[in-house]
Amino acid sequence: MMVRDTIRKSLYAGLGVAVVTCEEIRKTVDRFVEAGKMSAEDSEALINELSTKGEKQQKEFQQWLTDIARTTFDRMEIADKQKVDELSAKVKNLEERITLLEDLRHKEEKSH
Structure with missing residues (x-):
């Protein structure tokens, strides 16, 4: 039960990164550009920054999940x-x- 809870919590934490896709970011930023609240150049810079951060967070999450799985399997002697x-x-x-x-x-x- 504890392993399942750990994996579930890990997946839920990772969903925060997965839910906000690049396409959704672009749609939101495009609305700011259309409303005149942001320039096209600034929007591209923001999209690139958020994409880069999202990819980094996703890699960190995957590594974290791999580490948890490895530790769990080591404890279980599988x-x-x-x-x-x-x-x-x-x-x-x-x-x-x-x-x-x-x-x-x-x-x-x-x-x-």
């Missing part, structure tokens, strides 16, 4: 993909060795 791949390679190697040993034993039985 194997990551690398560990699973390593174990799969070991199992495959052992299967091949067993097959070779069985073949050798079978050949020895035939020769006796």
